[in-house]
Amino acid sequence: xxxxxxxxxxxxxxxxxxxxxxxxxxxxxxxxxxxxxxxxxxxxxxxxxxxxxxxxxxxxxxxxxxxxxxxxxxxxxxxxxxxxxxxxxxxxxxxxxxxxxxxxxxxxxxxxxxxxxxxxxxxxxxxxxxxxxxxxxxxxxxxxxxxxxxxxxxxxxxxxxxxxxxxxxxxxxxxxxxxxxxxxxxxxxxxxxxxxxxxxxxxxxxxxxxxxxxxxxxxxxxxxxxxxxxxxxxxxxxxxxxxxxxxxxxxxxxxxxxxxxxxxxxx
Numbered sequence: 001x002x003x004x005x006x007x008x009x010x011x012x013x014x015x016x017x018x019x020x021x022x023x024x025x026x027x028x029x030x031x032x033x034x035x036x037x038x039x040x041x042x043x044x045x046x047x048x049x050x051x052x053x054x055x056x057x058x059x060x061x062x063x064x065x066x067x068x069x070x071x072x073x074x075x076x077x078x079x080x081x082x083x084x085x086x087x088x089x090x091x092x093x094x095x096x097x098x099x100x101x102x103x104x105x106x107x108x109x110x111x112x113x114x115x116x117x118x119x120x121x122x123x124x125x126x127x128x129x130x131x132x133x134x135x136x137x138x139x140x141x142x143x144x145x146x147x148x149x150x151x152x153x154x155x156x157x158x159x160x161x162x163x164x165x166x167x168x169x170x171x172x173x174x175x176x177x178x179x180x181x182x183x184x185x186x187x188x189x190x191x192x193x194x195x196x197x198x199x200x201x202x203x204x205x206x207x208x209x210x211x212x213x214x215x216x217x218x219x220x221x222x223x224x225x226x227x228x229x230x231x232x233x234x235x236x237x238x239x240x241x242x243x244x245x246x247x248x249x250x251x252x253x254x255x256x257x258x259x260x261x262x263x264x265x266x267x
Contacts, residue, residue, distance in 0.1 A: 005240070009039040010235070012233070016051065020060065024067060024070065039080060041083070044199060046170040048084045068107065081100065081139055083142070085113070095127055098168070108138075112127075141166075142164060144159075146171070149169070156192055165243045167188065167196050174209065175229065195217065215234070218242060
């Protein structure tokens with residue numbers, strides 16, 4: 001069996017709230033640069049095209065189809081897969097939605113953020129998603145999570161049980177809780193024995209400073225690539241055979257006892 005190794009990359013940048021054209025230009029330029037370096041999977045942060053311009057959601061969500069068309073052209077031309085979160089207009093409101101644009105230009109997967117961050121009133125502007133999504137791509141199965149989702153281990157475990165070998169986490173995570181970001185990314189990788197790729201924004205929007213510190217974590221919990229708090233690109237060679245090797249060495253997933261976890265009584 002041939003070992004499949006993927007050059008995975010993350011674009012970390014300071015998103016300009018409401019400035020679609022600037023954000024899109026930055027993303028396209030950096031995707032092209034990473035493609036020249038051999039990247040076959042590129043992650044963008046949460047709400048990368050617009051930021052959280054919640055007062056302009058209707059207007060900005062209407063630009064998402066055009067953004068996806070642009071990404072489709074780029075992905076097909078450069079033969080790579082791009083994942084990022086965008087505002088989605090729906091019949092019942094708006095969603096914070098991750099789109100997976102595969103190397104043939106098709107939208108291979110859509111995930112709507114399940115856990116909305118009430119401390120910043122995200123739940124006032126967006127409708128939550130209702131299901132976990134493992135996307136079948138040309139690179140293999142990829143699980144999708146957005147920011148606050150990272151605090152819910154049940155979601156990542158469901159992606160693992162659904163066949164994910166990599167989990168993409170797209171975020172606008174604040175600097176004041178950067179320690180949580182680093183620990184939780186590692187924890188999700190170690191406990192599920194898969195690759196976790198955390199794409200976070202950096203910079204400042206109003207009074208809120210964002211952490212940056214995007215990173216790629218191996219199934220062993222090793223930090224394979226990381227950024228600081230400034231704009232950056234990072235990449236690593238993701239060897240998917242390491243997932244199975246890790247799970248054979250320490251068979252946590254095989255030795256789960258779901259019937260015990262359902263008990264609500266202490267004996």
